[in-house]
Amino acid sequence: MIVLKTERLTLRPLAPGDAEAYAAMRYHPDVAKWLSLAPAAPVDSARAAIERYRQSWRDRGYGPWAIFRDGGLIGHAGLNYVPEFGETEVLWSLHPDAWGNGFATEAARASLDFGFRTRELDLIFAVTRPDNLASQAVMKRLGLVYRRDVVYRDVDSVWFDIDRPGWLRLPP
Template structure:
């Protein structure tokens, strides 16, 4: 568990599944992400289980983002086997948009990844028209590298290396 200035970042647990599904599959959030393969609550449970395994095996996975005791999103580090690299990701409930929470969480995640885990590179990707997420990436000092296709969607890839982040 980590604390930022305004957020508590903690691993999601099974008891969070209903609140997580409501955030993750909210129509304004879901339009930027992969759709569920099954019922949203079942998909949320499966995602939380996948995150729990990653915490055990890699010492990182996305956290639940909590503000004033309320789940407002998820974010953190995520291993992406298709690319063999670690990404920083975020998704916030629309009520939490444009308040700097994604940047705040991502800074904590990059610090954790580079300082505590010793990662050499962390990337982020988003759909090309997701200007708010691209703005967060730019604020973090990430640089555009390439276009990719991920799970059938076109995306832009930005990244930052350990040396630049710690420099």
């Protein structure tokens, strides 16, 4: 199991025991409105997502982590292969109580570093809705660049990405 420590956070692969705290974060109304969530009960949906992510860790050696701060689960961040695009995305969400502290950027930076340096991925992208400016601000802070508009799971979205040489050139 790959656990990462950043300056302020611990990233640990999501596990079945996280389902309730994970559901409370994902289904908080201010978070859920930005995500395309399955129409299932929150804890059941969280369990299913955790199982998909565990499969990704087994198959690909990467996946989303739960983000812990002072022992509590505050969100998720990490890498997710998207078959529709044949590429790997970096994703993030935080419970609103944790917004405004740079935690998403800190966790995503560790995720990108792991993806490019440890897993040697060639390209990592991020997509979000055009009006999700908070998420686009995270993308820009990380050095991802807007490339085009796309439709992702029937939703109009904007696509940002960065490739490995571009990531390795960024100042630390």
